[in-house]
Amino acid sequence: MSHQDSDVVLSVRDLSVVYGAPAKGRKRKSAPPAVAVDHVSLDLKAGECIGLIGESGSGKSTFGYAIMNLLPKPGRITNGKIELLGSGDLVRLDNRRLAAIRGKQIGMVFQGAQSMFNPLMTIQDHLRDIFRVHGVDNQTGLNEAKELMNRARLDVGRVLRSYPHELSGGMRQRVAIVASVMMKPDVLILDEPTTALDALSQTLVLDILRDIRSVQSMAMIFITHDFAVASNIGDRIAVMYAGQMVEVGPVLDVYRRASHPYTRGLIASVPSLTRADGELAGVPGQPPNMSDLPKGCRFADRCNLVTEQCRTRVPETLTVGNEHDVMCVRAIEIGEEVSVHV
């Protein structure tokens, strides 16, 4: 899903990620490899925020880790390109070059970012490490960090002296954000940065991200399973289902004219996203097994608009509006029907 644009900072083309070792010889005893991200393309423009949503297991985190070229084993990129403006194809860079780019040109705040901290080091020690890796003078770096901490409503003096366990989860998350934007990356990937936080801390983190974006131009991919959060922070929404990007478009367009039945289900699930049994309220059923995918559309078994051809034909991506792309054979009629009702 892509629209060539001159101000694109990150261009992902046809990216596939598999968990599992490649087959050796004819007989395979281990489980077949699971395709977690399957031929996904996405362009991120300078300064924009894409809210990337989807159920657990849809491949959102894998997509984020793959962009950083930091996949946990046995994950591996089997296809595609990740072009970062000015740095080339990240898939093909060596580790030394990647280490220099990570943090400086492209940053990531991980799911449960608290684990990024060494319990034996103060926050100031952590920051010093970052300055050292990127060759930044200690005092200059510290001044920059202090300003960002103020923006993140953190008590600078106390936080710098503290060990990670002395801070609350929300404070650690805010420090993680400060640490990841300190080098002013062009792109920041945030993997569920608000999931483990209470409602107040969630709102604060979203406000802080907005505030930081207003002073330093930075494109973001904000991964979440929550449509409301994605539409609150995002300029565009990207919806992943079973390793594929099934709908991408500007927030308002997707909201008003959701054209994939899965996206419609996600919207119908807001605000009570999941039921007690873990199913999405608006989308009954479970995603397919990623090691044994169906032949046609991956959503067919859960789709209330399924037709015979959906079970045999892999859907193409259709453009239903300006920068609004949908992977469903019925996207155009579904979009028209929805817009009549809003």
Ligand SMILES: Nc1ncnc2c1ncn2[C@@H]1O[C@H](COP(=O)(O)OP(=O)(O)OP(=O)(O)O)[C@@H](O)[C@H]1O
């Ligand atoms: N380290 C791993 N080893 C094997 N399979 C994995 C590994 N990590 C993820 N997977 C598989 O890849 C698929 C995508 O997982 P991923 O964590 O990227 O999804 P997600 O949308 O980020 O889910 P969540 O919202 O729960 O984080 C799933 O089928 C998952 O089981």
